[in-house]
Amino acid sequence: NLHTGQYYTLPAAHIQKLFPHGLPPRFQLQIKTFNEGCVMVRPPALELISYLKKADYSKPPLRYILYGDVGTGKTMCLSHALHYCYTQGWLIVHISDAHLWVKNCKELLPSSSRPSRFDQPIQASQWLKNFKITNERFLSKVQLGYVWTKRERTEKGQPLGELVDQGVNRMKSSSDVVGAVLRELRLQAGGATEGEGAFKLAVAVDGLNALWGKTSLKKEDRTMCEPEELTLIHNVRKMMKNNWSGGAILTALSQTGSLFKPQSAYLPSELLGEEGFDNMEPFVPVSVSNYNEKEFESCYLYYLDRNWLQHSHSRSEEGKKELIFLSNKNPSILERLCAFL
């Protein structure tokens, strides 16, 4: 609580490894412009990190849901907490935006292994590539425990890295590879012996409401697809259940990418729907709101320090009051305003 409002610099090497796809596009632009990636330390992120420190990892994982109005900083808090997990040496499973998997899909193949399921080879192989970049040191350590018999063969005892490579190279079976990888990680997270084999699993999903909402994808006979029928979504839903142990599930809701939800909806019950809420219960809700006085002050000083607020009026007292009025201390609106001032 002493650190709220102060800016925490993410080391550049960590950003490249941990977030190949994870950060919001405007924040990536900001990193490029200022030559450094700085996240403001805020109460929701501190709360999450304190829960992660105190949790008992022999029990099933706790599910944390970050919710709040549009543009208040849910994705940033999630990234901050995820970076903490990375520094502690956890294995990271990060889905940067689940909404991208339920809309605008160019190729929707019927699944090779199961009828009435649909595969998304491009999204699945993209995710596997990112997973490989993030968790490189784990790929050789984690051993496959049993045979995975699909049309392609993978023998017992092969390291996880080979499985991931196979998924990246062969696009057709990449969605099934994703499912297998997730199942492996679930089984191995808590159950492994101490010493080298043990690791903690952090599952981070942004845009959680995509898993239980509607899709905008159509099947070949022009009927709407249900999220249940997509292999990727089905596998991620299995991860969300707390029937494994030795990790944590961090999620954030998002209205901006969601389909068929009104713009005023931001509470978990509204965005997740009945089915989603029942599946995710019980969870720990963490609310994210606009900046308070101290945080706004800190953001303003950071922009001044980085030479970002150029207009002479914005550096005066009255200009600051105008900025507060125009943005209502909403982080994303303030960022967009200061961009051209």
Place this chain on the structure above:
Amino acid sequence: MAASVRHLLKPWTPSLCLMRWSRYNPYYLDPDPSKDARVPESELSPEEKELQELKTVSPIKAALSSDTSSAFNDPLISKFINMMMHDGNKILARGIMTQTLETIKRKQVEKYHKSPAAKREEIECNPYTVFHQALENCKPIIGLASVQKGGKSYQVPVPLTDNRRRFLAMKWLITECRDNKHRRTHMYEKLSQELLAAFTNEGNVVKRKHDLHKMAEANRAYAHYRWW
């Protein structure tokens, strides 16, 4: 039937009265939205005192909805936005302008942070000063007018008013960006490239200004054909 005939008898008056486009009587004054502190009476010269008197007494035209009283309002930028506007879509034009300013600032701030401390002071990061300076660099000093004499029309070098110069600079910038750039780039990218080039006196618009000056210099002999 009586009702439909009745409306032909009374004179037609428009139901909407657009204040800004109606012709104002010349004694109407222009609105000044800025929040200036009132200078005390003693420091004003007699003309300015007269102006102040007029302002209290005479009527003032309606203010445009795009003018704000905050100091962020810039008349040059508003004029440029109006010139870029197409079909009255001011929202799009203003969006492009803000994106342009943002891109200019990003490029300059990136250069600033990557350069060593010695060179940092020379880099101009303020997009507004870059815009004003670039526009100044694009304004032609002298223009050409077509004058007919003895059956033949000659291009005569002619002085330009301030408004005309400003208009020409903005027009050249916009047409250059619309026509001569790669099809797939966004307008704000094209504009920011042109503005940054004009800021350092490079680029196609400044070249066009120089071409105009050379033509005027070449046609010096015809300067006497001007009678105004």
